[in-house]
Amino acid sequence: MTGTLIETEDRREYKATRRRDLAVDLSMALATILAALAIGFVVMLVTGNDPVEAYGAMLTGPLERSFRVGRWLEDATTLTLLGLSVAIPFRARQISLGAESQLYAGALAAAAVAIFLPLPPVVAVVVPLVASAVAGAGMGLIPGSMKARLGANEIVATLMLNAIVVRVYDYLVNGPLKEPGSSAVHSKSIQQDSALTPLRDWFGIPLGRANVGLLLMVLTAVALWLLITRTPLGYRIRMTGSNPEFAEYGGIRVPRVIEWSFVIGGAVAGLAGAHLVQGVYGRLEPGLAGSLAFEGIVVALLARNNPLVVVVAGLFYSYLRAGGDIMEQQTDVGTEIVVVIQAVIVLLVTAQALPDLLKRRLARKQVAAR
């Protein structure tokens, strides 16, 4: 009898702890963002700018006109896909920094199909998307296999691969794939049928280059969330990330799981490349991705590698980026301050001990209060 009483008591306390931990996590996320913005505020103040005006432009700017909203959503689509692409290997505790090479491989594959292969409607959209995912996956498989089969450091391997692929891409866009007769450096445009439908066709308001890729991104996030939480492979990825020796002991083929995590991540990064080609630019441009690949890592980290949260983090992060650009147009403050703010967020997020410290203090307080 007393046993069950103690158990219900335990359970109630556990649930309270869970609720409190969730509250702490949420408020820590909010506090982190506010702290980073505050640091940005101080930096602007010290460097002789008007932070109030700057933040005003940055935080309200992206919503002021519908095409700015479109710009934000278009950026968020690519960024979130990149965040999702690293979240999966991160879940397996593989520090894959290879989203850049995977994105460019995906962009090249999508462009090759969308420019040169005549296909009937609908198929013309799908085939390049598939091609980009396959190319990205292949680009993920290289460092994935090197890590899983040989134990080669994945950080170094992915960084080297990035360096190689970026240069090859640059060569192709400047050379063989450059549009003949054009003075500017870019490829031929993709065929009309291969373009991802712009959102303005649906809503009838100007939304810039935002397109159905947004929907594709949300679907990808849901699919990856299901993969992680509801499939045996997802379970293996989680266990491998949590304790690889335990996974191996339990009969999980750890090398294979590691490879899969790279391949899945690569495919998603490849899709990000396809989104840029088929949805945003309509062709290959030099330096297509800019610094997005690395910022995808930040987004994944902010979201603690939870695919659904990555969408929220991606939207938030892109909002800051879009706001930063508007801020620079309207005030004297450089858009780089946004990168500084982002960096501060990363550093605060990775300072794990802070929320744990808080949780423990709260727990102690609650015990004392009894």
Place this chain on the structure above:
Amino acid sequence: MDRAPARPTGSALQVRGLTYEAPTGQSLQGIDFDVAAGEIVGLAGIEGNGQTELAEILAGLRRPTSGAIRVDGTDTAGLDVAGHRGAGIGYVPEDRLRNGAALDESIADNLVVDRHHRAPLARRGLLRPSAVRDHAEHLIEDYAIRTPDASVPVRALSGGNMQKVIVARELSAQPRLLIASQVTRGVDIGAMRFMYERLVAARDAGAGVLLVSADLTELLALADRLLVIKDGRLVARFDDTSGLTEKRVGLYMLSVERHDPAHIAAGLEEVSAA
């Protein structure tokens, strides 16, 4: 520990001519022994004399250099860890914090590592969270694991409860051979007693148990037969543990005395290496 005499039936494990050249740690040489279904065989020895290596070879975590291993009649050569488990091996590892559990994952997830891909936990390629949860709640009750919820991370459990999670997982797979290494290390008395009862119950249900322990009292209380390992070789075999004293076993552990190899291998039937 009260227990009925063992009623060994078929063979759970046959090890013949097992050698292992360890890159680091203790190598093994010419190991021959049997574990019958329905008996507990104790493996005594001062730690670091090859027990870890032997247990991990039997569990499929390391590959032997040569020799034959049969589990319930199945040759395990060339099988991976999952294959070893499929052949009927359960393993309670000596260092539960290292590879016995994923500490940051839930109890429920820790209980399914070897079976997450099979019905009823998974169907048509999808995990069934409700089945995983039911499975966990069932084992939590069965093994009296003290926790408010199956979603609690294993890290939050006491040593004894953590070990119960591992033992629950390994025994609920109904292994033909359970390798139990240092099962009661860092575990409170209540949990210790509980483990002993479970090991004997598993034996009586027909499992072979290889009990690896540094605790001679525990070995003498539980083992139906006893082997002693020293420097990677078996140096003694006692087919009757009644009347055996810790002091006497200790002499073998320290190499003061040793049995004739012929005695250790006596009566073992021939098993051809694959």
Place this chain on the structure above:
Amino acid sequence: MSAVLDVVLSSAFLAAVLRVSTPYLLAAFGGLVAERAGVSNIALEGQMLSAACTGALVAGYSGSVARGALCGVGVATLLGLLLAALRLELGADVIIAGIGLNLLASGGTAYAVFTLLDDKGGTSGLKSGSLPAVPLPGIESIPVLGDALSGQNLVTWLALLTAPVIAWLFYRARFGFHLRAVGEMPDAAASVGIPVRRVQYTGLALSGALAGLAGVFLSMGYVSFFVRDMTAGRGFIALAAVFLGGLRPWGVFLAALGFGTAEALAVQLGTLDVPPQLVSTIPYAMTLVALAVYAWRRTRQTGGEVAAAA
């Protein structure tokens, strides 16, 4: 082909190798010290960048090259300490913290340059001067080598000196012994009374300082201005050199020199009729192959099964 050989065997090429290798050598040794202290320094890139920017700005505004260089190295050292503090005090993941610091450096330097000079590109509008070349008396008389060595920058000499100094530090000095002990077995090191934290802080500070010197060389060695993101991934290449060199001083020295040679070669080959982008992939492709071969050899030595779980 003979044109290539002529180029490669010339003393000008040798001089170029030393010049190009300098930042790799310094940053790689910075990475090595940190790695051996048990804290991977992914922030090498950011430390170099911050040092390069600070050096050029301080030198430009104060008119003193030495002050600029010192401040540059100082900032990078502080970033090293910050990384150590994030890791040791706040339990941060070193890799993520490193990425964060790189981001901070990239954004911070660009913001500073834009705010101060209203220029998005760099500090070319600011006269900042460069560190002196050091002619060694008598060295010109050595054939071929003399021409290559004479007139090398002060920092290049320092970079070449770093190898024996680090080797001595690691294997002969007390601090080096402590550092290696802390990196390999922190618990054991603590139990014999080695002040683990202090050793790690010192190691990370030294690591940052070396990366800083590499950065200062970039903006004040042969040019006298800072360009946005001018490190261009050198910090990461240096990190690759650390692993390729097998975490040993002379191995790292050779690996870094190898990267320098490959890059210098790529520049030389660029004058031939080969697309420069493709030529410039050579050092990275070589690294990738070397990484695979090195890992493969290590896997074979230790027996394949263990490596997968590590």
